[in-house]
Amino acid sequence: MTDHYGAAAVRPLTLAWVSRYLEAGERVVGIEALHGGITAEMRRLTVGTRDGGTRDLVLRTFVDVExxxxxxxxxxxxxxxxxxxGVPTPGLVAAxxxxxxxEYPSLLMTHLxxxxxxxxxxxxxxxxxxxxQLVAIHALRPAERPRKYVALTTADTVVTPKGADTAAWAAAIDVIRKPAPSYQGRFLHRDFHPGNVLFEVPTQSLAGPWITGVVDWAATSWGPADLDVAHCSTNLALLHGPMWGLRFAEAYEEAGGVPAAAASERLYWRVRDGLAFSEEVQLVSQPWREAGRTELTTRAVEKRLDAYVTALMDALG
Incomplete structure (x- = not known):
């Protein structure tokens, strides 16, 4: 879902900065605000080229963001x-x-x-x-590792939803009171979910969809593969229902991914991610509604989160 704005949508200093990275004779001729993100302003910039054609860039700006x-x-x-x-990502133009x-911290990249x-x-x-796609990301072995993952949720910050299965939530909270399991480190996207993956979906073809890009690499980290699996699973559970959160973990293994061997270790990471969403249900559900999923009210998402946490405890607890 997009809205159209005039050139003033990009602040003057930022627009001048962008212009320094264009080819001779090019200029920004159109600006389109892109919705779906939580922390950053995203805009697609249409650039007029010297031969009369156009090409697109994407501008990512953080306004008053810690x-x-x-x-x-x-x-x-x-x-x-x-x-x-081989992982389809935007190309860096400038940062x-x-x-x-x-005016604010910004990054300019190619459009996918x-x-x-x-x-x-x-x-x-x-x-x-x-x-x-996630298995392919985890297979990367960079010469220089990114920093270790950060998990901010604690047992004391979890917000149990109204009407939730209190016994299941109490048991889940007890799970993350324990020390994190040992793990074999992997290259992590750290925010891998459907909102950060681009698809081409043909409408008049027998061919199925395919992935054209993975975006938003600001939280890239080094840590357990289960953490990325857990994050995508929780998003799928809240977007589409708890069964899809469980299904994604299965699909990851079917694709050749290697999660933690012990059920208790897999439970730790998946519960930890699910409980993290309890603190920001309203924040994460708003972009989904803006994208057309108007039925995903804060309350509806809380109910799905409760059902998903309960399902995890039943399946792995």
């Missing part, structure tokens, strides 16, 4: 690292993480074809594609 410089430095580093790996030249798909229709086809 740790913006760190996030953009990490994203710029990840995009550089991922060049030529101003400290807002030395722009495709779109995010959050509908229930066709999910049984997309889930295996998501799983295979």
């Amino acid at each position: 740790h913006a410089e760190d996030w953009l430095n990490r994203e710029a580093g990840a995009l550089t690292l991922l060049t030529g790996t 101003d993480p400290a807002a030395a030249q722009c 074809a495709g779109r995010t798909v959050l509908d229930d229709e066709g999910l049984e086809t997309r889930v295996p594609l998501l799983a295979r």
Whole structure:
């Protein structure tokens, strides 16, 4: 879902900064605000070329966001690292993480074809594609590892939803009171979910959908593969129902992914991620409604989260 704005949508200093990275004779001729993100302003910039054609770039700006410089430095580093790996990512054009030249910390990158798909229709086809893509990301072995993952949720910050299965939630909270299990480190996206994956979905073809890009690499980390699996699983459970959260974990293994061997270890990471969503249900569900999933009210998502946490405790607890 997009809205159209005039050139004033990009602040003057930032627009001047963008212009420095265009080819001679090029200029920004159109700006489109992209919705779906939570922390950053995203805009597609249409650039008029010297031959009369156009090309697109994407501008990512953090306005009054804590740790913006760190996030953009990490994203710029990840995009550089991922060049030529086969993982479909935007190409880095320029970055101003400290807002030395722009009004706010900003990053300019190439535009990828495709779109995010959050509908229930066709999910049984997309889930295996998501799983295979995540396995490919975890297979990367960078010469320089990104920093260790950060998990901010604690047993004391979990917000049990109104009407939730209190026994299941109490048991789940007890799970994350324990020390984190040992793990074999992997390259993590750390925010891998359907909202950060672009698909091409043909409408008049027998061919199925395919992934055209993976975006938002600001949280790139080193840690357990189960953490990425857990995060995508929770998102799928809240978007489409608890069974799809459980199904994604299965699809990841079917695609060749290697989760923790012990059920108790898998439970730790999946419960930890699920409980993390309890603190920000309203924040994460709003972009889904803006994208057309208007039925996903805060209350509806809380109910799905409760059902998913309960299902995890039943399946792995």
